[in-house]
Structures are given as C-alpha cells and as structure tokens.
Amino acid sequence: xxxxxxxxxxxxxxxxxxxxxxxxxxxxxxxxxxxxxxxxxxxxxxxxxxxxxxxxxxxxxxxxxxxxxxxxxxxxxxxxxxxxxxxxxxxxxxxxxxxxxxxxxxxxxxxxxxxxxxxxxxxxxxxxxxxxxxxxxxxxxxxxxxxxxxxxxxxxxxxxxxxxxxxxxxxxxxxxxxxxxxxxxxxxxxxxxxxxxxxxxxxxxxxxxxxxxxxxxxxxxxxxxxxxxxxxxxxxxxxxxxxxxxxxxxxxxxxxxxxxxxxxxxxxxxxxxxxxxxxxxxxxxxxxxxxxxxxxxxxxxxxxxxxxxxxxxxxxxxxxxxxxxxxxxxxxxxxxxxxxxxxxxxxxxxxxxxxxxxxxxxxxxxxxxxxxxxxxxxxxx
Numbered sequence: 001x002x003x004x005x006x007x008x009x010x011x012x013x014x015x016x017x018x019x020x021x022x023x024x025x026x027x028x029x030x031x032x033x034x035x036x037x038x039x040x041x042x043x044x045x046x047x048x049x050x051x052x053x054x055x056x057x058x059x060x061x062x063x064x065x066x067x068x069x070x071x072x073x074x075x076x077x078x079x080x081x082x083x084x085x086x087x088x089x090x091x092x093x094x095x096x097x098x099x100x101x102x103x104x105x106x107x108x109x110x111x112x113x114x115x116x117x118x119x120x121x122x123x124x125x126x127x128x129x130x131x132x133x134x135x136x137x138x139x140x141x142x143x144x145x146x147x148x149x150x151x152x153x154x155x156x157x158x159x160x161x162x163x164x165x166x167x168x169x170x171x172x173x174x175x176x177x178x179x180x181x182x183x184x185x186x187x188x189x190x191x192x193x194x195x196x197x198x199x200x201x202x203x204x205x206x207x208x209x210x211x212x213x214x215x216x217x218x219x220x221x222x223x224x225x226x227x228x229x230x231x232x233x234x235x236x237x238x239x240x241x242x243x244x245x246x247x248x249x250x251x252x253x254x255x256x257x258x259x260x261x262x263x264x265x266x267x268x269x270x271x272x273x274x275x276x277x278x279x280x281x282x283x284x285x286x287x288x289x290x291x292x293x294x295x296x297x298x299x300x301x302x303x304x305x306x307x308x309x310x311x312x313x314x315x316x317x318x319x320x321x322x323x324x325x326x327x328x329x330x331x332x333x334x335x336x337x338x339x340x341x342x343x344x345x346x347x348x349x350x351x352x353x354x355x356x357x358x359x360x361x362x363x364x365x366x367x368x369x370x371x372x373x374x375x376x377x378x379x380x381x
Contacts, residue, residue, distance in 0.1 A: 028130070029093035034246025040113040041249075042215045043234030047260065049117045049267070049303045050108075056270040056307065058118030063104055063154045063266050064147035065259075066140065067097030069127035071243045074098065076106040076114070082125040083146065085139045090125075095243045096132045099251060100158045101125065102241030103259035104266070114239055114247060117263025117303065120270070124152060129159075132255075137165040144171035148178050153269050155180055156262040157207075158255030160187035160199040160224075168201050176206045181269065181277045183262040185254040186211045186295075187224035196226035203227040208265065208281050211295050212236060212257040218292065223254055225295025230281065231288045232300045233257030264303045271307045272314075279314060286311060 062080075069092035070079055077098070084090050092098045105123045106116035126143040129135035140159065147155050148171075155175060161168070175182050186209045187199025202209040212223040212235025219225070220236045235257030242248035261284065268280050275283065287305035288298035 029088075029091060031093060031095040031243045032248075034095070034242030034244055034248045036246055038113050038239050038247045038249060041237075041239035043238060043260065044114065046215075046217075046234065047117070047264075047301070047303050049263070050115075051304050052267055052307050056267055057120030058105070058263070058266040058270045059120040060122075060273075061118070061120075061153045061266045061270045062122040062124060062151060063118070063156065063262060064124040064126060064143075064150075064152040065097060065101045065104065065156050066126040066128055066143045066147065067100050067156075067158055068092050068094050068129055068132070069097045070101045070123075070125040071095075071098040071241070071245065072125075074102075074241050074243075074245050076109060076112065076116075076241050077101055078105070078107065078123060079125050080122045081150075082127070083143075084127045085143055086127055086130060086136075088127075088130060090127060092127075092243050093130050094132050095248060096158070096255070097125065097127065098243050099238075099240035099248060099256065100156060100259045103238075103256060104156065104263045106241050114241070117260060118266040118270075121154075121263075121266045124150065134161070135159055137161070137167050141165075141167040141171040144168070144175055144182075148175045148180050152180055154262050154265045155182050156259050157182065157184040157201055158253075158258045159201070160185055160255070161201070162197065162199070164200055164203075169204055172201050172204045172207060176277060179277050181208065181262075181265045181280050182206065183208045183210060183258050183265060185209075185258040186227055186229050188212075188222045188253055188255075189224055196224050198227045199224055206278065206281070208261060208284065209297070210254060210258040210261045211297060212252075212254045213296075213300055217289075217300060219296050220252070222252065223257075223295055229295050229297035230285055231261055231297045233260035261301050264301050264306050267303060267307050275314065283309070283311060283314070 108115040128139040128143045184202035208230045211229040211232045212220040213232040214220045214236035238251040238256045239249045285298040290299040
C-alpha cells in the first residue's frame with residue numbers, strides 16, 4: 001500500500017510539472033499590484049485556525065486548487081505540483097488563484113501577519129482559466145477529473161458558472177464517487193439586476209456550497225442565496241497572498257469564502273482519515289456556528305469544532321446506558337426487629353439506678369442531722 005502511494009505521488013509530480021504544450025501568451029496578463037505590508041485580517045482572528053494546529057495542520061492531505069494558476073515564487077506558498085490546461089503558461093495573470101491558494105495553505109512565516117488555514121497540506125495548482133471566477137467548461141471538467149485521478153482529497157472550485165453543464169456535472173459526480181471533498185463558491189449576485197440565480201458547480205448534489213459572511217458575521221449583500229448553501233466562510237474585506245510576491249486586501253466574493261471551508265475540510269480529513277467525503281461535509285455543517293437566515297446554510301464554518309467535536313452518530317447511533325440490575329439478595333443487611341423486652345428491662349434498670357442514687361443522696365443529708373440530735377425526733381412548732 002505504501003509503495004502504491006509513493007508511485008502515485010511520483011506520477012502526480014511528473015504529470016503536474018510537465019511543461020504545457022504549445023504555450024501561448026494570454027491576451028491580458030497584468031494583475032493589479034499588491035502590497036507588502038498587511039495587518040492580521042479579521043477572518044483570521046475570527047476563525048483562528050492556529051488553535052487547531054497542535055492537533056493537525058493538514059499534513060498528509062492533498063488539496064487541488066482549480067483556478068487561474070498560482071504565483072510559484074511567492075514565499076508564503078509551497079506548491080507540490082502544477083498543471084496548465086490553458087496553454088498560456090503557469091503564471092497567474094489575474095491574482096485570483098494565488099489568493100485562493102493562500103487562504104488554504106499560506107505558510108506561517110515570522111513577521112508576516114497572514115497565514116492559511118491548513119499550511120501542512122500538499123497543494124496542487126490546476127490553471128484552467130485566465131478570467132476571474134470563470135472558465136472553459138471542457139477544461140474545468142478535465143481539471144476536476146485529473147485532480148481526482150491524482151488522489152486529491154479536497155478540490156476547491158472558486159468558480160461560478162451560470163448554467164448547468166453535463167461535462168462539469170459528470171466530473172463532479174466522478175470526484176464525489178472517488179471520495180473527494182468538493183468545495184465550491186455559492187456565487188455572487190449579479191450587479192446588473194441583483195437577481196440571484198443558482199451557480200454551478202456549487203449547486204450540484206454533494207458539493208459543499210459556500211456563501212460569504214462579512215466582518216460582522218452576517219451574510220454579505222453580494223452572496224448568492226439562490227442555491228442550497230451549506231455553510232458560510234469569510235468573504236468580505238479579505239486579505240490573502242497575491243502575485244508579485246505580495247498580498248492583497250479588501251478582496252470580496254464567495255470565491256474567497258470557499259477556500260476557507262476547503263482549508264477546514266483538509267484539517268478534518270487529516271484528523272479523521274476514516275471519514276468519507278459525505279461525512280466530512282456533514283461534520284463541517286453540524287459544527288458550524290448556526291444559521292441566521294436564507295442563504296446562510298448551517299452558519300459560519302468553525303475550524304476548532306470541526307476538528308474536535310465528538311459526534312456519536314459517526315460511530316453508529318448513540319444509545320442510552322442500560323438500567324442498572326437489581327442487587328442480589330443478602331448484599332445489604334436487614335435492620336433487626338425492635339426487642340420490646342430488652343427496652344422494658346432497660347427502663348426498669350435505669351429507674352432502679354435513679355432510685356438508688358436518690359436514696360444515697362438522701363442518706364448523706366439525713367444521717368448527719370440524726371447524729372447531731374442523738375437520733376431524737378424534732379420538736380413540733
């Protein structure tokens with residue numbers, strides 16, 4: 001089994017690091033500039049994943065980020081394998097994939113205020129688009145299937161497509177059937193008319209669909225409530241890694257909420273390797289902070305509870321303890337019956353003793369008086 005795992009890992013590395021065929025430059029590759037100075041973000045304080053790290057940092061779990069690529073030179077990111085399905089090279093031309101990867105697995109570096117949820121995971125990058133939150137259905141389906149074949153434990157899809165596509169639906173079903181946890185962004189409400197509509201692949205059965213919460217813990221105004229949201233993740237005023245070895249602040253979107261949940265899913269898979277993908281989803285939902293209206297699902301994801309909560313239902317139904325059996329006869333001694341004769345005899349003895357004491361006291365008083373009179377009777381008055 002170990003040998004097979006090593007061979008699979010070697011194969012994954014070879015496939016993911018192979019150069020893309022017929023590389024061509026994308027039409028636009030000019031991501032916005034980031035910053036080098038960041039404060040600790042609210043999302044990091046709220047979820048506080050470091051509380052879980054003494055238990056697990058996600059070691060032994062492979063997470064695939066299917067997005068716009070990752071800045072491979074960023075000091076906070078360690079990418080174990082990469083694949084470019086666009087034919088435009090590995091560079092992240094919009095920054096989106098780099099930010100998503102950082103939320104999941106950015107390293108905890110001295111002097112850097114930002115870190116990911118599960119820095120111990122094995123991170124794979126699949127570049128399938130040069131557009132933010134979108135992609136080619138054919139390439140997306142191929143990326144999902146490839147990530148599954150390479151034994152990914154968690155797949156993050158910070159992508160929202162307007163229509164159901166049979167190729168993507170089949171790829172997601174294939175991943176779920178192979179015990180992969182699939183996490184996807186619930187999507188953002190379109191600014192043109194503000195009408196919410198189901199987003200894919202988040203709306204597929206079995207996927208962990210993630211909505212967005214802001215610093216106040218409430219659903220952000222742009223978070224799509226049309227689909228079946230599973231849980232919320234931080235998605236407003238977000239900080240993460242960015243291209244050019246920098247960081248970005250004030251990011252918004254359910255696509256940034258999804259990787260927070262993907263990171264928690266990785267921690268759960270590392271802590272409970274025996275749980276299947278459906279059980280991982282169930283555990284994340286049962287340990288969330290609680291729903292607060294339409295589109296909030298089970299509420300804000302809670303890393304500490306997701307990893308530490310005891311759920312008896314995972315090991316079969318919880319049963320009440322059996323009633324204690326009756327004690328055998330003779331264990332407890334019976335109280336002996338009252339001995340009326342002994343009580344009467346005791347009262348007689350006690351009464352006789354008191355009478356004797358009275359006679360002695362009286363004798364001690366009367367005998368001296370009698371001696372003084374010569375035992376003559378006293379005179380009457």
